[in-house]
Amino acid sequence: MALNVSAQASTTGSVGSPGVTKGQTALEARVGYSEVDEASSQDERFRSRVQIDHGFTDYYAGRIVVSQDRRKGDNLEHDAVKFENRFYLMDENDYGFDFGVRAAYSHKDGDKKPSSVEFGLYGLVPMDAYELRVNQIFSYEVGEDAESGIGGETRLQLTRSIAQNHRLGLESFHDFGNFSEDSEYNAQSHTVGPVLKGKLGDGFKYETGYRAGISDSAPDHSFKFFIGKTF
Numbered sequence: 001m002a003l004n005v006s007a008q009a010s011t012t013g014s015v016g017s018p019g020v021t022k023g024q025t026a027l028e029a030r031v032g033y034s035e036v037d038e039a040s041s042q043d044e045r046f047r048s049r050v051q052i053d054h055g056f057t058d059y060y061a062g063r064i065v066v067s068q069d070r071r072k073g074d075n076l077e078h079d080a081v082k083f084e085n086r087f088y089l090m091d092e093n094d095y096g097f098d099f100g101v102r103a104a105y106s107h108k109d110g111d112k113k114p115s116s117v118e119f120g121l122y123g124l125v126p127m128d129a130y131e132l133r134v135n136q137i138f139s140y141e142v143g144e145d146a147e148s149g150i151g152g153e154t155r156l157q158l159t160r161s162i163a164q165n166h167r168l169g170l171e172s173f174h175d176f177g178n179f180s181e182d183s184e185y186n187a188q189s190h191t192v193g194p195v196l197k198g199k200l201g202d203g204f205k206y207e208t209g210y211r212a213g214i215s216d217s218a219p220d221h222s223f224k225f226f227i228g229k230t231f
Contacts, residue, residue, distance in 0.1 A: 010173050010191070011222050012049045012067065014207060015133045015157035018100025018122040020061045020088040026053045028228030034219035042219045044072040047079075053086075061086040069112075080115075082106040098124040114146040131167065133157040149180035157195060166198030171209065175218075186216035193222070203230045 011032025029050050036043045049067040056062065065082040083105050090099035102120040120137040135155040141147055153176065159169030175189035193211035200206060207226040213219050 010153075010175065010189070011045075011219075011224055012047050012226075013155070013173070014226065015135055015155040015171050016102075016120075016122050017124050017133065018086075018088055018090075018098045019124070020057075020059060020086060020100070021055045022058045024055045025231045026228055027051075027231075028053075028226060030224065030226040032222065032224045034223075035221040036213075036219045040219075041071060045219075046070040046076070048076070059088045061088075078109045079112055080106050080108045092124070092126060097126070108143075113144045114141040115143045116141050129161045131159050131169075133159075147178070149178040151178050152176045159195065159197070163198075165200075166196070168194070168196050171195045171211070173211065188215055189213075189218040190215040191218050191222055204228070205230070 011034050012030040014030075027050075030048065032047045034042045034045045047067065047069050049065055051063055051065040053061055053063040063082075063084040063086060065080075065084065067079045067082070068076050069079040070076040085103045086100060087102070088098070088100045090097070092098045100122045102118070102122060104118040104120075106116050106118065108115045116139050118137060118139045120135060123134045125132040125134075133156070135153075137153045137155070139151040139153075140149075154174040155171070156174075157169060157171035159167040162168045170192065171194075172190070172192040177183045177188050191211035191213050193209060195207065195209035197207035198205065205228050207224070209224050211219075211222040213221070
C-alpha cells in the first residue's frame with residue numbers, strides 16, 4: 001500500500017529543493033500521465049494537482065496541494081488534500097550545500113483511503129554549471145484501511161545550465177515500497193529519464209520530463225508538465 005501511495009504521486013512529483021524565500025508566494029499547476037500494460041491500474045492514468053506555497057520566514061514555508069486522479073475509463077476525481085511544512089535548515093553560503101526537511105499530511109478522499117503522513121530530507125549541491133538534488137521521503141499510512149510499516153522513496157536529479165535560466169538533465173525516482181515487506185527490485189517502482197526546466201520571465205517557471213520504467217512494477221512510460229508563477 002505504501003508503494004501505491006508514492007507511485008500514484010510520482011507523475012506529478014518533482015525532485016524538490018530545500019530553499020525557502022521569505023514573503024514569496026508560488027502558485028503551480030501540474031499534470032502527469034503514465035502508460036503500462038493494459039492490465040495495470042497505472043495504464044493511461046492521468047493525474048493533476050494545484051498547489052500554493054508561501055514563505056513565512058527565511059526558514060519556513062507552508063504549502064497546500066489539491067490533487068486529482070483519472071484512471072483508465074473513469075472520470076477525473078478529487079484524490080487528496082495535502083498540507084506540507086517546509087523547513088530550510090542549512091544554507092549553501094555557510095555549508096557548501098542546501099539542506100532542509102519537510103513534514104506533511106495527505107488526506108485521501110472517500111474510497112481512496114488510507115491517508116498518510118510523510119517526512120522528507122531534501123538536499124541541493126551546486127557544482128558550477130551543474131546542480132545535484134537528492135530527496136529521501138518516508139511515508140506512513142494513517143486512518144481507515146491503513147497498514148503498518150514505513151514506505152520509502154529516493155529521488156535524484158542532476159541538471160546542467162544550457163542557457164540563461166534553463167536547465168537540462170537526468171532524474172530518477174526509486175520507490176522501495178513498504179520496508180516491512182522486504183520486496184525485491186522488480187516488485188518496486190524504479191524510473192529514469194530526462195528533465196527540462198527553467199524560468200520564462202515575469203515570475204513564470206516550467207518543468208517537463210519523461211521517465212521510462214527500469215523495473216517490472218514501474219510504469220513503462222511517464223510524462224509530466226508543470227507551470228507556475230511566483231509573486
